[in-house]
């Protein structure tokens with residue numbers, strides 16, 4: 001039996017993949033509400049293919065509970081936030097999970113930590129907890145770090161097709177967990193030490209953050225002199241060794257906007273580039289605000305309440321609003337302009353901000369300027385409905401010719 005701890009964005013799909021592969025799986029979460037919802041047959045977030053996988057797992061008897069199970073294999077996928085002031089990892093959820101595992105586990109159990117952690121965290125925070133409890137590491141309990149790499153919006157496909165990293169201090173344990181994951185992961189699985197697994201995961205997301213920052217900086221340079229950044233990126237990308245990403249209104253989500261901070265927090269004197277990239281990406285909502293102001297001046301729009309922000313999620317076709325650039329922009333607009341504006345997102349069906357409109361037609365009925373913050377498929381399919389509006393398309397996803405961009 002496998003006990004997966006944390007039934008969130010990573011834990012739930014991972015548990016379902018093991019269930020599909022024929023394992024008896026128990027999903028544990030500290031939230032009664034979440035466990036009740038899952039036990040009642042409902043999934044808690046939108047993800048392509050997740051519902052089908054979930055329905056099958058329920059049919060095959062997957063169990064959701066708040067209790068930790070007595071078994072020999074645990075997978076921990078709990079949140080690993082960072083502390084805003086110090087930029088360091090807050091390990092409280094991992095520490096609590098490992099202690100609860102130790103309350104019930106069999107002797108010789110393997111605990112796989114999937115949650116992203118800052119490099120060195122397992123040595124610094126997790127191992128001392130184990131030693132404190134009188135467990136002998138490598139005998140009573142084995143630790144493995146197997147950070148995930150899946151992208152929200154394509155998680156199920158990527159769980160099967162992405163390569164993975166397994167970090168273990170003991171070769172045999174690493175190989176055992178590699179074999180376990182190969183029941184659903186059809187790609188390469190690399191076994192390395194724990195520290196390298198921790199570092200490579202954070203490095204991957206930092207690489208992407210830096211590359212997005214470059215695209216964002218280009219957008220601002222091009223704007224300063226009215227050059228078309230999209231045309232310039234398109235041409236530059238024709239070079240065989242150039243692959244520039246796309247500019248946007250900011251970098252959100254719980255991964256790319258968080259993980260680079262772990263390196264900045266731990267190596268403040270060595271992370272100029274990483275810190276600068278973070279600052280550039282975090283400044284993008286300000287850039288959008290400047291663009292809104294310029295357009296309002298040009299078009300002589302005085303009423304800020306007639307501006308509609310489309311998209312609240314951190315990226316297209318997901319319902320996750322963590323670190324959302326739209327929420328950051330909204331806060332800035334409310335602070336600076338002390339006016340309300342309208343906000344809409346087809347994937348966020350419950351009101352999470354006061355001025356959110358739940359009906360698209362109502363949302364577009366009384367605005368002068370539509371600011372597209374997220375490139376949901378929905379807006380691409382509704383271009384006719386918005387063709388008369390003034391548009392700032394921060395993701396450059398609409399094909400209307402008469403629009404403003406970053």
Ligand code: SAJ
Pocket residue numbers: 116148149150151152204205208212215245246247248249250251252253254255256314315316
């Ligand atoms: N974005 C841009 N321009 C781009 C690409 C992305 O502005 O060209 C923005 C998005 O709109 C979004 C943010 O960046 O706000 C992050 O989105 P993303 O799709 O790049 O990545 P995530 O956060 O959904 O998932 C990432 C992935 N990491 C990498 O691509 C290196 C995923 O593989 C990881 O599993 C995940 O982080 C994680 O859990 O760490």
